[in-house]
Every structure is written in structure tokens, then in C-alpha cells.
Amino acid sequence: MGRKTAIINLDPANDCLPYECAVNIEDLITLSDVVAQYGLGPNGGLVYCMDYLEKNMDWLKEKLQLIAKDHYLLFDFPGQVELFTLHNNAKNIIAEMTNQWDYRLTAVHLVDAHLCSDPGKYLSALLLSLNTMLHLELPHVNVLSKIDLIEKYGKLAFGLDFYTDVLDLSYLQYHMNQDASHAKYRKLTAALCGVVEDFGLVNFTTLNIQDKESVNDLMKLVDKSNGYVFAGIEGNINEFCKVAAGPLNWDYYRTGEIQEKYMSDEFIDDFPDD
Template sequence: MFGQVVIGPPGSGKTTYCHGMSQFLPALGRDVAVVNLDPANDMLPYKCDLDISTLITLEDVMTSLKLGPNGGLIYCMEFLEKNMDWFQSELQKLREKKKYLLFDFPGQVELYTHHNCVRNILRQLQKWDYRLAAVHLVDSHYCSDPGKFISVLLTSLSTMLQMELPHVNVLSKCDLIEKFGKLQFNLDFYTEVLDLNYLLDNIQDEPHLKKYKKLNAALVELVQDYSLVSFVPCYVQDKESMYRVMKQVDKANGYLFGDVEERNMTSLMSCAVESEFEYEKIKDVREKYMDTDSQVISDVSDSEDMA
């Protein structure tokens, strides 16, 4: 059984992504089931095949145990970890139907950066022979602020190391980038995580951040030393954008090498999409949502040419 573990900060678009992917994949002939593991999500836009609310809800936990939303979410996920027999029996019903699974997880960052309950749940799923890939969504508006983007890089890196799954980082809501200010660099600078010293220079220009110069330099060096983080831009309502994400996920969890019958349809669409290079796709988004007259963009492009 193959599937996607959709994670990310609150408001990054996880539920919207699951809704969009649950509509997109069946169009390619792939039978999909969505598993909602967010006990706080009671307004689901998609058809939910398995819902954690039948086991536990955040509202009940907060009321009975007098916990806040963060503590309540952690309790709910720990409760799920203690009730894996229930989870296995419910998933078995979907397994018998040979469904491709989309796991919609809650948006509490701590669950993916340093708490162990989600990692333990995913490890157990892997023992049950579920082939999973983590899809980590990050709101693309963070690209407009160098400091926030470095924070996103650290969060993504920490999540990758903690989850220990094949991992695809996604810049969500790319259609809304222009609403949060013009980007200082080409979009591929952010998706490929190029020389972060350019971001560091922009941060150090801000007077109130000068005293953190050494700290910021160390953080940037940490991300670049690991050299693990890159992003795929995504706009849920764009089919080609969703297909690019799907291709990355299929490579990550090994779906491309499986024996599922709809591979023929996927191969046909792959031939059509791959005729245009990925760089050109990114360039189209860049031209639509960026101020290409920026001098900074020109400087970065010149440095890339020299490299």
C-alpha cells in the first residue's frame, strides 16, 4: 500500500492539498482514500474514508482534561499511538480495496520536529508494509521575508530528520505569493535553496537584527551543510503543478516501481509534461509573481552564470 503523509504548520494548506489531490488522482485512474488524523478538523471538504474523530476529538479532550489546544493535540496523537490495533483494523478495510492513502495530519509543528508520537505511528505503519512519503507543506509567503524563510528551512530540516521518511517539501499557495510582497530573488533561488549568503546579507541590513549576525550565519551554515532541503512549488488548482508534486512523491515512496495498473495513464501524462523542462515551469511562476526588474535578481542571476 502506498500513501502520502501530509504534514506542515497550521494554515499551510494541508486539508486543501488533500482535497485537491483526492480529486486529481482519480482522474488518472488511481483509487484514493483520505484518512483524517487531525482531531480538531471537523469541517472536511473531502470525502473522509477514515476519521480519527470516531476514536477521539480535540474538543472532548480539552473539556474533560482541561487542556489547551496544543496539549490536547499531543494527547490525541499519543492516544492514537496507544490504540494502534484500532487503527490497523480500520486501515485494513481500505487495504482490502487497494486504496492509495492520503493521511491528513494536524498542524502542530512540535509533533514533527521533536515529539516522538507521530514518528512512532509512522514507523508502525511501515512495519505493516505501508510505503509512505512525507509531504511537508510550507506557505510560500514566507519567501518574501528572509528571516522567516530561514526559519522555514530550519523547520523543514528538523522535520526531515525527525520523521525519517522519504520527504518532499512543498511551497504551497504559490498563486498568492504576490499578495505578501515581491520576492527579492528568482523563485528557483527558494525552491532549490541556492546560496543563502544572499539572504544573510539582506537580514544583516536590518538594524535590529545586526546583533544576531553570528547566530544567523551559523543557522545558514547549518542548513547548507546538510544540503537536504529543497522545495516543489504547488498551486492546488493547477493540474500541472499537482502533477509535478505527484511525480516527486511517487519517486520518493517507490510508487513508480510498483505493479499498480494505472501506470499506463501516468506514463502518457508524463511524456506530455516532461517535454518542457522543470526550470521553465518555475520560470513561468517567477515571471507571474515577481518583480523581475529588481537589481538584486540581476545580481543573483549573474552570480549563477559565473558558477
Template sequence: MPFGEIVCGSPGSGKSTYCHGKHQLFTALQRPISIVNLDPANDDLPYPCALDIGELIRLEDVMEKYQLGPNGGLVYCMEYLEENFDWLEEGLKELGGDAYVLFDLPGQVELSTNHGSIKKVVDMLEKRCGFRLAAVHLCDAHYITDASKYVSMLLLSLRAMLQLELPHINVLSKIDLLSQYGDLDFNLDFYTEVQDLSYLENTLVGSLPPRFAALNMAMISLVEDYSLVGFETLAVEDKTSMLNLSRAIDRATGYVFLPPETTSGPPGTVNVATNTAQSARPNTYALFTSAAGPLKGHGSDVRDVQERWVDEREVYDEYEKEKWKSESGMTPDDLKRKENGHSLAAKVRRRTSTKQADSSSAMDTKVG
């Protein structure tokens, strides 16, 4: 069964950067991944593209032929894709039945919140192509620094959830840049968990005219009534952040990745051999506990995220720089000696434990 992500969000939220970063990460993990570009206005793709809507239709051609603006041209392109879905279906078949595909959508938010073509394309991906999909809605994290912008982001996220009708992951992207916008009014978990939004009232009343403040409070009430919106965080260049978000998406889709029996890491990686069969590949029990067990990995708690990227970013950056320097200074011979050192230490520990066991057994025999 093929799996996929519908990557949507407003312009500049980091959709293409996310797709590129995830392609690099999954390639290093030897996990299958392909990217389909569905943005006819994106001619400069940073990632290797398995399918490009530019082969079917181009925004510039539509604008020139029908005298349309950028927004009208994008709407026409999505309607054209809907009518010519066979092109997309045939291209996806070539990727195989076990493909994992990122669908990079245009940044025009109306396409994923109001217009029906994207919704119909998603339905056909599920019904005709057998995809199991999740929507990944990216929102620029700097919106949480302004109360009224945060409210509009909540409403946009809710509208996308109701329109696409998919397992939905809302993401605060560019969380690593948040410290540039000054102090937050509340802790980061207030914005990610989307609870007790009434605390925003004082901020809104003090910064907006009364009618606009009342309108914002009405929208807050609507978001709280649905109680659907919540956010993950993302720093694309941070491996831990990408892995934690991938866990959340895999849990939403039900995807389980079974790694190869022999996995060679990136150059410079120390591979420690093991003779334990159960540690080589997950067994059935491990797969089910992964699905039902704890979702969070190291560094995924929102308080850790705030400490890493907001409160103590400079300290963490300096620590990582020193760590990179120490690791990059190791030659291949150093890496080999380090690997041999791990093996030797393991042997010493085994011999020591064996001697202790023999000694204990001998003492028990004498006492007997």
C-alpha cells in the same frame, strides 16, 4: 503493498486543501486514493474521509475532561492514537493491500518535529501495516518574501526531515498567490534549490539587529552543513503543478501506477483510439525507464513556474480563460466531430504515406 503520504506542515499551509485536490485529481485519473484524517481538531473536512480520528477521540472532549489547552489536548490525542494503534490498523486493512493513503496530520508543528508519538505511529505503519511512506511537508510560499521567515522555514523543514526519517518532499504551497506579496529579492530557484544562502546576509543585516542577524546566519550555516533541504512548488488548482508534484512523490516512494486498459476520461474529454498495443498499457521497459528516467514533466522547471505564477501571471491567466471559453463552447456534437476529424486526418496521413511509398517503389523499379 500499500503506499501513503504523511502530509504535515504548519497551520494554514494547505494540508487539507492539498488532500482534497489530490483526491479529485486521482479520482479523475482512476488512480486509487483514500484519505485518513489524523487531526482531531478538524471537524469540517472538505474531502471524503475513509478514516477519521474523530471516531476514536475528539479534541474538545479531551480539553473539557482534562482541562487542557489546544496544544496540550493535541499532544494527548496523538499519544492516545499511539496507544490505540489497533483502531487505525484495522481501519487500514479494510482499504485493501493496494491502497494509496494520504494521512492528514494536525498543524501543530511540534508533533512532527519534536514529539515522539507521530514518529512511533509512522514506524508502526511501516512495520505492522507494511506501508511504504513519504513525508510531504507543506510550507506557505509567502515565507520566502521575508529573509528571516525563510530561514525559520528552512530550519523547520530540516527538523521534520530528521525527526520523521522518511523519504521527504518539502513543498512551497500556494505558489499561485506569491505575486500578491510583491517582488522577490532573488529568483525563485534560489529559494527552491537552497544553495548559496550566504547571499541572504545583506538582507538580514539590513533588517535585523546585529545579534539576530548573526543568529540567522548561524542557522543558515547549519542548514547548509546538512545539505538536505530543497523545495518543490505547488498550486493546488493547477493540474500541471499537481501532476509534477505527484511524480516527485512517486519517485521518492517507488510507486508505479499502471492505468486500466480502458480509461474513460472526465465528461467532455476527447478519447483518440489507437491500435498500438504498446501505447495502451506501459510495458516492463516503460516502467523501469519511468523510475530511472527524467523526473520532470511539462511546466515543472522552476523558471517556468516563476514565469507562470510570478512574472507573467496575468498573461497566462488571460490565455487560460480564453482557452476555457473556447473549449466550454463546444457541444457534444462538436466534440464528436472533432474526434472524427482526428480519425479522418490520421487516415488521410496513412493513405498519403502509402501512396508516396508506392510511388517511390515504382520509380526505383523503373530505374532498375
């Protein structure tokens, strides 16, 4: 697509990188060193590493200053859910980037699609997604990944749109209550489903990494949520509204040129604060 992209690895356990990264947290701290030095397990070690990064944000800022002005940045965070639901280190790192460095970030939360084949696991995924959204306070895209493998784990009780759009969860409750192992928790199930529905925040898009169109659709959704798609619109509020409310079918192959032309300091200074 012609987009200048830089990947920033912030996962200290990512010792076999499948990509070339512009910034690597292992130049600052590694999980293996922390585990060996302090006798921590992998989970405690990751928490320590993220705490250490939070206290050394100047290191990250200095690294990013060399590439941030003319690159689309992809941050690869650890997959440990506690970092994004219970602890504040990742949240504080992200908050500094958005509030002090003026980065426009979107959280992309990957959930294995096979969880849809088990109603209990799917409900857990809904709660985890909601918790993460509330904790990080970012534009958020939830993704059912590996969607091409979903049927391998059993037939779905409902159509795929039920799981992506998070439709009436009373059907999910009824389905779970048919299982004796779930039936005794029907009140708890109803309460948890009620929490998800009351917030009304969670839905999913899908991803098949082998399908170019699927990847493109996800990229468009992310670019719309973080404002990248607005880069080619010069202060026309009507055009902003059209793109914001319209479908994801803009001329996407123009973005490489747009980035070079508009993602400069001069344009960013003129970008609406809201």
C-alpha cells in the same frame, strides 16, 4: 486518473472535513472531548490525542486493512509543528506503519510560500523543514504552497529558484544584515544558515492548487519518492534505474490500471526490499 484513493483523517481538530474520508480519528477520539474532560488547551489536547492514537494503533490497523490492499492512501495529519519536531508520538505512529505494516510512505510538508518574502521567516521555514526531515526519517517532499499568491506579500529579494533550490545562503545572510533588526544577529544567522547548508537536504517544490499541471507535478514527485511509480516495472533493474534517475515525465495516466494489476499481495511480496 482512475486511481482508487482513500483519505485517512488523523487530525482530531478537523471537525469540518472538506472531503469524504475512509477513516476518521474522531471515531476514536476528538479534540473537543479531550479539552473538555482534561482542561487542556488546543496544543496540549492535540498531543494527548496523538498519544492516545499511538497507544491504540490496533484500531487504525483494523480500519486500514479493509482498504490498504487496493487503495492509494492519503493521511491528513495535524498541522501542529511540535508533533513533528519535539514529540515522538507521530514519529512512532509512522514508524509502525512503515516498519511493521510495510507501508511505503512519503511526508509532504506544506510551507506557505509568502514566507519567502521575509528572509527571517524563510530561514525559519528552512530550519523547520530540516528538523522535520531528520525527526521523521521518511522520504520527504517540501512544498511552497499557495505559490500563486506569493507576490501579494511583497517583492522577492531573489528569483524563485533561489528559494526552491536553496542556493548559496550567503546571499540571504547579506540581505538580512541590511536590516538593522537582523544585523545584530549576524553571527547567529550565519550559524543557522551553515547548519542548513551542511546537511544539504532541504529544497522545495511549488504548488498552486488551482493549476492542474502544478498538482500533477507534485503528485509525480510524491509517487516517485514512495515508489508508486515503480509498480508497473516487473523486476527489470535497468527499467528501475531509468525511472529512478529520469525526469518526471512518464505516462501518468496508466497508473490507474497499474494499481489494479500490480498492487496486489503477490506483487508487493516480490517488490525489492531496498
